[in-house]
Amino acid sequence: MPRLIVANWKMNPATTEEATQLVSRVEHGLLGLSRQQVETVICPPFLFLPAARMFSHFASLGAQDIAAWTNDDLTGEISGEQLRNFGARYVIVGHSERRELGETEEQIGHKVSLAVKNRIRPILCVGHGVKKSHTAATRKKIMTSQIKNGFSRLKAPEGKYVVIAYEPVWAVGTGRPESPEAAADVLASLSAFAPDSRMLYGGSVDFRNAAAFAAEKRIDGVLVGRSSLKAEDFVKIIKAFA
Numbered sequence: 001m002p003r004l005i006v007a008n009w010k011m012n013p014a015t016t017e018e019a020t021q022l023v024s025r026v027e028h029g030l031l032g033l034s035r036q037q038v039e040t041v042i043c044p045p046f047l048f049l050p051a052a053r054m055f056s057h058f059a060s061l062g063a064q065d066i067a068a069w070t071n072d073d074l075t076g077e078i079s080g081e082q083l084r085n086f087g088a089r090y091v092i093v094g095h096s097e098r099r100e101l102g103e104t105e106e107q108i109g110h111k112v113s114l115a116v117k118n119r120i121r122p123i124l125c126v127g128h129g130v131k132k133s134h135t136a137a138t139r140k141k142i143m144t145s146q147i148k149n150g151f152s153r154l155k156a157p158e159g160k161y162v163v164i165a166y167e168p169v170w171a172v173g174t175g176r177p178e179s180p181e182a183a184a185d186v187l188a189s190l191s192a193f194a195p196d197s198r199m200l201y202g203g204s205v206d207f208r209n210a211a212a213f214a215a216e217k218r219i220d221g222v223l224v225g226r227s228s229l230k231a232e233d234f235v236k237i238i239k240a241f242a
């Protein structure tokens, strides 16, 4: 299975023109690379999903969130059904920035399950609440409970649709990544709880360190924030994993 590189644009960029230019430059940089070598997912803000969809022949479309409920009367939410009908293949769920805003484990469990029901692969982020000062056993306990909650509404065979992203909070957006070896060790230990899931690392991956993460065969790919906003940098990261 090809490795998976996910761009999380968060609340960027400011205009549709910039969004279109960014995907088009990434596409240009990847000419000649096939989806069999590496799978790229672009998760723009909802507003720019149409711009990203114009390029969906080279990258899969992903969303940054999905409603936790199926009730139609929910101002401001986007449902799994709408995302599926639009062509989204992936959705980020449980990112630490959303957990920080009050997203609960219960909501995350519902989001994972609604994504899977709509044939959208959830990228379940774990690592929120984990501190560098915690022992390895405590860190593992926090993250396995996040995985169990995320999987709580799935039937066992559906676990294979979920992608796990280990994102230590101290590494997200700080320019101070976890070491590739330590990240691979964590992913290997978490994979006992999600044996059929692809295991990603996220947190300050950039074009300089991408090759070192790619060299760790236990890492199935990366979730990239800041460095996915510069086309040249993001292309270098993707190529490191191809």
Ligand code: PGA
Residues within 6 Å of the ligand: 008, 167, 171, 172, 173, 174, 175, 202, 203, 204, 205, 223, 224, 225, 226, 227
């Ligand atoms: P970063 O973000 O690459 O800017 O650290 C990663 C993420 O938040 O998914």
